[in-house]
Amino acid sequence: MNPGSQRLRTNTGQQQVHQALQESGAVEFATPEEAIRTDLARTMVPPTVRERLAESLAAESAKPVSWWRRLFS
Amino acid sequence: MLETPVDETPPDSSMAPGGQFPLGSDFAVLYEKHHRQVFYLALRILGDPGQAEDATHDVFIKAYRKIGEFRGDADLRTWLYRITLNHCSNLRQTWHARNVHVQADDTVFELAVGNSxxxxxxxxISELGERIHKTLGALPDEYRILLLLVADEELSYDAVAELTKQSTDAVRGKLHRARKAFAVAFQKTA
Known part of the structure; x- marks a missing residue:
């Protein structure tokens, strides 16, 4: 078999698979990192984190300065 | 990799004198820029959204308390990741985590004939989160953390090496095996 025609057929096969994937809504990732980055982009951080953090930081700022900090400041 | 806490001393101390950043100013900028990555790292290490939420809150509280010692923006992401890794490591060293977590057998991946x-x-695409969760959960800690860190394009291999306390060459070598292990595990989650 002609190696050139075999490679051409393989490439055509890959293109068909790729096209079929696109049409079906399927996805493919070249590397695990690519899949992870996509997953990260799709992951929503719960807004409660920010709210809780704001409350905690407000409490943190309101904390009285300890006697030894006052002594050495 | 998660066993020994790494040094969390900030690399620089000129960015935030006094460290008093109310949410709504510089600290809010820092939060907006990095919170998604911190949450995601915690989520994929701990495997539980609730725990990841708590961890993200605690990491930023810790960062707030220490940011007065921070010296520059260049390694801020690395510094936050360091705090996150240490925090998750502490959480996972509880009795429950130690006993429930099943350690993956590295040799399974070494011998696997998967085509990475x-x-x-x-x-x-809607299955992605679940598949990534299962896949990473099947990997040894070392591979999981390595892939999560390397996936962040803001982090250099040197920074990843520093965070995982190994040489850059070791990172590159292990990354190859980690990718292969991921591919094998990913196929099994289909």
């Missing part, structure tokens, strides 16, 4: 050169395919 093929693209990772899936039928529905």
């Amino acid at each position: 050169e093929n693209p990772l395919r899936m039928l529905e």
